[in-house]
Each structure stands twice: as C-alpha cells, then as structure tokens.
Amino acid sequence: MTLSSGTVAPGAPTRTATGSVTVRALRLLESFTAERPELSLSELARRSGTPLSTVHRLVGDLMEWGALERDPSTGRIRVGLRLWEVASLAPRALSLREAAIPVLEDVAAVTHENVQLGVREGDEVVFVERIRGRRSVRLLTRVGGRFALPPTGIGLALLAHAPADVQERVCAGPLRRFTPYTVTDPVRLRAMLAEVRRSGVAVSDRQVTDDAVSVAAPVFDRSRAIRAAVSVVVEADTGRPAQLTPLVRAAALSIGRALG
Amino acid sequence: MTLSSGTVAPGAPTRTATGSVTVRALRLLESFTAERPELSLSELARRSGTPLSTVHRLVGDLMEWGALERDPSTGRIRVGLRLWEVASLAPRALSLREAAIPVLEDVAAVTHENVQLGVREGDEVVFVERIRGRRSVRLLTRVGGRFALPPTGIGLALLAHAPADVQERVCAGPLRRFTPYTVTDPVRLRAMLAEVRRSGVAVSDRQVTDDAVSVAAPVFDRSRAIRAAVSVVVEADTGRPAQLTPLVRAAALSIGRALG
Known part of the structure; x- marks a missing residue:
C-alpha cells in the first residue's frame, strides 16, 4: 500500500532508516489497544520501543493536530476525537x-x-x-x-x-x-x-x-x-x-x- | 491541545514555518469530506493548497502506514481502513x-x-x-x-x-x-x-x-x-x-x- 517508488523523493530529509517522521508518528498510534486505550508518555515509549525524547516530539505533533489528546482528568494520552472524525470518512467503513x-x-x-x-x-x-x-x-x-x-x-x-x-x-x-x-x-x-x-x-x-x-x-x-x-x-x-x-x-x- | 512547549525540541529539523511534516501530512486528511470521500492527487493538492510534489511525498507516507489507501478500481485516494481501526479506539467515541x-x-x-x-x-x-x-x-x-x-x-x-x-x-x-x-x-x-x-x-x-x-x-x-x-x-x-x-x-x- 505505497505509491510507486518514484513519487517519494529518495533521501528526503525527513526519511530515516526506520521510516519517515510521519510514519514513525503514526506507528505510535498502534500502541493503543482496546484493553489499554489510555497511556502515559513513558508507557508509550516502552510499548513502541521509542526513546522518550522522540516520543515527546512525535506526540507533540500528533496532539497539535488532534490525532492524540490528553484525558483532562488523568493527564494520560489517548486517541483523539479529531482522528475519529476524519477516520469516520473512510469509505470502507x-x-x-x-x-x-x-x-x-x-x-x-x-x-x-x-x-x-x-x-x-x-x-x-x-x-x-x-x-x-x-x-x-x-x-x-x-x-x-x-x-x-x-x-x-x-x-x-x-x-x-x-x-x-x-x-x-x-x-x-x-x-x-x-x-x-x-x-x-x-x-x-x-x-x-x-x-x-x-x-x-x-x-x-x-x-x-x-x-x-x-x-x-x-x-x-x-x-x-x-x-x-x-x-x-x-x-x-x-x-x-x-x-x-x-x-x-x-x-x-x-x-x-x-x-x- | 499541545504538549507544553518545552517538550518539543526547538528548531527540530522536521519543523517548518507551516508546522512539522507530520502535522502537514495530517492536515491533508482534512481535504476529505462526506461529500468528497475520494480524491485524486491533484485534487488533494488543490483542496489543501499544497504543491503537488509535496502532496506526493506526504501521501506516500500516509499510504505507507495505511492512513490513506487507493480505491483499487478508480485509483483515487481515500481515508484508509487502518486509520479507522486505530481511531475506533478513541475513548470519547x-x-x-x-x-x-x-x-x-x-x-x-x-x-x-x-x-x-x-x-x-x-x-x-x-x-x-x-x-x-x-x-x-x-x-x-x-x-x-x-x-x-x-x-x-x-x-x-x-x-x-x-x-x-x-x-x-x-x-x-x-x-x-x-x-x-x-x-x-x-x-x-x-x-x-x-x-x-x-x-x-x-x-x-x-x-x-x-x-x-x-x-x-x-x-x-x-x-x-x-x-x-x-x-x-x-x-x-x-x-x-x-x-x-x-x-x-x-x-x-x-x-x-x-x-x-
């Protein structure tokens, strides 16, 4: 499920050995499960195998847009309603x-x-x-x-x-x-x-x-x-x-x- | 809905005047609506006001993870089922x-x-x-x-x-x-x-x-x-x-x- 390789600029500055920044940020979302829908930053780091400082930065980006949000009472991180709104447009759903x-x-x-x-x-x-x-x-x-x-x-x-x-x-x-x-x-x-x-x-x-x-x-x-x-x-x-x-x-x- | 500013490294390489690469990629998702759930790359560029070459690269990242997918019959881009799966974990939904x-x-x-x-x-x-x-x-x-x-x-x-x-x-x-x-x-x-x-x-x-x-x-x-x-x-x-x-x-x- 990728574009033809020609459409992604080789050696683009945001792309690393472990995938682009965006892909690494999106992979963080996979740490949430039905059993664990809310996580602390350190739990996110542990579950995703990502350094805490990187998690901080990626979570900041995801929260800025609303893909993640904080539970106002517990302070824990959860999948955001903004993501659900956009995802509800997925035609296959x-x-x-x-x-x-x-x-x-x-x-x-x-x-x-x-x-x-x-x-x-x-x-x-x-x-x-x-x-x-x-x-x-x-x-x-x-x-x-x-x-x-x-x-x-x-x-x-x-x-x-x-x-x-x-x-x-x-x-x-x-x-x-x-x-x-x-x-x-x-x-x-x-x-x-x-x-x-x-x-x-x-x-x-x-x-x-x-x-x-x-x-x-x-x-x-x-x-x-x-x-x-x-x-x-x-x-x-x-x-x-x-x-x-x-x-x-x-x-x-x-x-x-x-x-x- | 952002982390405290101290958690985002100032001048991080992926951050630009218009937001980080991840935020720019996520903003592309806002181009889809209930009336227009499938778009071509050029429609995505036009609706988001993003250069076509940038759209190619950001869409490549979003497709790599499954936030976007191609309609196999029309070849048009749509919000992906993978995004819907993760978003279905949003506690507020x-x-x-x-x-x-x-x-x-x-x-x-x-x-x-x-x-x-x-x-x-x-x-x-x-x-x-x-x-x-x-x-x-x-x-x-x-x-x-x-x-x-x-x-x-x-x-x-x-x-x-x-x-x-x-x-x-x-x-x-x-x-x-x-x-x-x-x-x-x-x-x-x-x-x-x-x-x-x-x-x-x-x-x-x-x-x-x-x-x-x-x-x-x-x-x-x-x-x-x-x-x-x-x-x-x-x-x-x-x-x-x-x-x-x-x-x-x-x-x-x-x-x-x-x-x-």
Missing part, C-alpha cells in the same frame, strides 16, 4: 456501513441474534459493524477489531473470493487452532473455500468458540467485486444455522445493491 | 458509544424516533452515535459530523455545562441563523443555558430545521464531569416533546452510570 446498517437491523430484528459486517484487510478480517441481538451468544470480536480469516464465517466468505495469492498464502498457514473444531488442515480449508464459492454461503461451525456457529455470505458490488461479508452468529446447540442461509444470502444481496 | 448504545437502542425502540449522542469538541458538537427511528424526521447531522452548539438540543445541554470561557466565547457569537426560530440573541441564549442547568433538560424548538424539535439531556460521569449529551429528535407538529423529557433525562442518567 462509512459508505459500506451506511448501505448495510438498515439491512443488518432488519436481520437482527427478525433473528434476535448478533449480526456482523466485515471486510478483508490483508490476511485478516476487520469487523466494521455489529448489531447486537437480544439473544446473543458470546463473541470474541469487536467493531474495529481484527481476526484471522479462516475460522470465522465472514473470513471464509471473504477468503473464498480473495485474489489467488491471498488464498494461497493464508491456506499455507500456519492455521491457528481456537477450539477442537477449528480447521487447521490446508487441504480441508481449500475444500471449504470451494464449497463456499459453490453454495454462496460460508458456515463456521464452532471454529472460534465452541458454542457458536456463524453463517455468512459475501457482498459483491455491481461490478462483481467483493466488498464485504455479512454474518449471523447463533448458538451451536439451539441456533438452527441451516434455517438462516436464505436470510443471510438475501441480506448480502441487499447490501450489495445498496452500495450502488 | 469507543467507550462512550459502548456505554450508550444499549440505552439509545431502548429509547429508539420505545419512541421510534431518531436518538443521538454527541460530545463537545471546542466550540462545536461532534455527533458520535445515532440510532435511526422508523418514524424519523429529516436531520442535518451525521455520525462523525460537527455542528454549531447553540441551535441543537445536544449542543445546548453541552454548552450549559461547559467551562465559563467556552460559554462566554460562544454566546459572544456570531450566532448563525438556520431557521426563523434560531436564537441569535446572546442575552436570550444565556437565559436558555440557565434554564437548561435549572431543569436538567435542553429543548431546541425548530432552531436547526423548521420541522424538528430536539429534547436533550447532559450525561455526567461519576465525578460529575460532563461527558456527552443525548437527544431525541421529533417532528415539531406531532412529536409531543414535553412527554419525552423524563425519558431523555433517565437515558442520560443510565448512560452516565454505564460509563463507570
């Missing part, structure tokens, strides 16, 4: 979510289950929306969070329609095991992907947690490019995933049509 | 939304109206969540969007509990008129803010659009600091805003308690 949310809400109203929307980013799925059902099973995922592609229903739907090199790389593994049901055999995974392409639906049966089944379908835009996948996650014992297949497939078609 | 969404959904289920959540950023309100009601009136706002404080219900609730200097600055105006009902007289605005503090509820009657009334209440955390405001927006003719007051106040208390 914003226009996709706007097209999908009414459909996701209808599916949740009918099923009372968790309904999720995800996109592929590299070799992982990023969950961009979730409507929580009243009767909802425990999930390991969160909106804005990443997860491995192969064990999730959404990931299987995305991977089945990903470019060949992505499929090859992911299938070559290693494939992490989450439950006794997680598919870790590349041959079996390839067969599952072929089945997803044939049937139009991806079912992940207790592969992430041993009590949940996910039924997912790929979302294509009008030029038949895959843009996302949608899933309903139900309890393995009582959820009757087979009944959900037509609903999930229809929801994926509705979202694709709404994408315009 | 994430933890606030997580605490509020179940409450907002309950209010929407009962009223079938638009329910909104906003925070103050400087002299404006930023809307961080909205649950659309089935029976929803037209709104000028969007999630991630900003609006003036005085004419909106959420803005009145936030402004009534903002620091004195913010109240003074905003009341001093100019106060923009959106409809014939918009309050543009500083004396009347100050009286409204006093009434909001007294009653615990803010009502904006047709001040943004001439067919909508917003009923809002401030959300305080356990240390009695104002964190957000919540509103229900109804049709001016049929919405019976007075009936909503107890519901909106109770919702604000629920969200405050959920903030922990």
